[in-house]
Amino acid sequence: MDFMLSQEQQDFKRECKEFASKEIAPFLEEHDRNSTFFWEGWKKMAEFGLLGLPFPEEYGGSGASALDTAVAKEGFAAGGADWGICLSWGANTIIGGVPIWKLGTEEQKQKYLVPLAAGETVSCFGLTEPDAGSDAASLSTSAKKVGDKYILNGSKMFITNGPIADIAIVLAVTDKEKGPKGGISAFIVEKEFPGFRAGKELDKMGNRTSPTSELFFEDCEVPAENLLGEEGLGFVLVAKETLEWERAVMMGPAIGLMEANLERCLAYAKEREQFGQPIANFQAIQHKLADIKVAMDTSRLLMYRAAWMKDEGMPAAMEASVCKLFISEAAMEAASTAVQIFGGYGYIREYPVERSFRDSKLGEIGGGTSEIQRMIISKMLLRG
Ligand SMILES: Cc1cc2nc3c(=O)[nH]c(=O)nc-3n(C[C@H](O)[C@H](O)[C@H](O)COP(=O)(O)OP(=O)(O)OC[C@H]3O[C@@H](n4cnc5c(N)ncnc54)[C@H](O)[C@@H]3O)c2cc1C
Structure with a gap:
């Protein structure tokens, strides 16, 4: 090894x-x-x-x-x-x-x-709906085949890149009777397709450098050749493949943020003086630095394992969920610790640790909340 x-x-x-x-x-x-x-x-x-x-x-x-x-x-x-x-x-x-x-x-x-x-177009992924978040399989956007087109109706909520996207991968119900296992399909929708529109940008707490919006489909005409994969396998294949990648690979930034925050905190703790000495001399501060290091290293091992398993073609649903759950919570904790080390200055906007605190909260919500990751992991454990 x-x-x-x-x-x-x-x-x-x-x-x-x-x-x-x-x-x-x-x-x-x-x-x-x-x-x-x-x-x-x-x-x-x-x-x-x-x-x-x-x-x-x-x-x-x-x-x-x-x-x-x-x-x-x-x-x-x-x-x-x-x-x-x-x-x-x-x-x-x-x-x-x-x-x-x-x-x-x-x-x-x-x-x-x-x-x-090439950066000439931008994409986004639309799974979540106003009434279908954690219970994503209950989505209700519909896609009805009419001749050589599918007609989509419904809406998607909280879509990253929604306001700037040229294309969207959209999950929609093609056969309600079959349920999520055979009745949901994925489509590539171009922003110019009749009946498609992105909503106004949502004003967020963090991740403000990334635009988010709703997507609307009103008798939206999607050519049949824009079906992605087989009809009915959208949830089983597209969502599964996508979410495993999201939960493994997309946690990289959380670890990078911990590294950046640790470097900022080390420099600040050596430079900031109270009681006539650098705050780095205080054991309470030293322990916080150690905690960020431990969170970062543990996160790395979990992410590298999950990404490696994907590369080896191994099923990685459990490892991807463990990775997502641990890293997102570790990143939130590390960002909070970084703000604490910076004291009052950490609470001020011009210091990047403040932004990392606001940004990190999304890790525990997007791509399946912490509660849902715990549910997935425990279900797999109990199934044996
Ligand atoms: C900034 C941002 C960007 C996003 N980008 C995208 C994107 O690009 N594409 C996309 O499809 N989605 C995206 N999402 C949506 C995101 O994945 C959902 O917000 C998330 O899955 C939670 O769904 P919800 O917000 O509807 O919360 P809900 O499902 O309503 O959950 C509310 C609370 O109840 C808890 N809860 C729900 N069910 C259970 C249960 N069974 N047991 C215990 N607790 C439960 C949740 O954990 C949460 O704490 C984004 C969200 C945000 C905020």
Whole structure:
């Protein structure tokens, strides 16, 4: 058993960290304040090769493994890229791109993945609905086949990249009688399709550099060739594949954030003086630094295991849920600890630890809440 990343992976992580610290991080505070999308940075991310990272080269990607992709995300966030821009990257490439790569036809891959990897178009993934969140299988957006089209009606809620997306992967009911196992299908919906519209941007607590909105389908006409995978297998294949990637690979930014916060806290604790000495001399502060380190290292091991299992083609539902649950809660705790080390200054907007605190909360909610991860894990344990 080898616990080390390869030299190549370590180098790539460092390159991603340097890229983010120079080209991305310095501009995010303003975008967070104004809740705007950093288009210039997004184009640079595409040029750097991040947006198509896991796709095969023939579809504009680099053929990176799930582990390489997770490590790139970790490095990118460690360089100071906030969770928001990482979330948009994940919605575009992981949950909005991986299903097309894994289940799309050759034509769909050429048409949709290539521009996605180049940063020419943006994707999003629509599963959640206003009345179907944790109980995602109870979704009610419908898709009725009429001639050579499907007609979609319904809406999706809290969709990352919704306001800026050119395409959306949308889950809809094609046969109510069959239930989620055979009655839900996935579609690639272009924003120009008649009857499709994105709602206004939602004003969020954190992840403000990533736009979120509702999506509406009113007799939306989707050509039959835009069905993704087989009819009826949307929930079983698309959602499963997508959520496992989301719960493993998309936790990279949480670990990068812990690394960035640890570096900020170490520097601050050595520099900030109270009672005539650096606060780093106080054992209460030293223990907090140690706690962040332990949370970060444990998180790394769990994410690398889950990503590695995906690369090996092993079923990883349990490990992906363990990874998502632990890392999201560890990141929230670590961000709270970082704010505490910074004291009053940690509560002020111009310090990035404050943003990391607001951003980290989403980890415990999006992609299946902590309660749902515990439910999944315990169900699998009890099933044996
Ligand atoms: C900023 C943001 C971005 C998002 N991006 C996307 C996206 O791109 N695509 C997408 O499809 N979705 C997205 N989501 C939706 C996200 O996945 C859901 O918010 C999440 O799954 C929870 O659903 P809900 O908000 O409806 O909460 P609810 O399901 O209503 O849950 C409310 C509370 O009840 C708890 N609860 C529910 N059921 C149970 C149970 N059986 N046992 C114990 N507790 C339970 C929950 O854990 C939670 O604490 C995003 C959400 C946010 C906030």
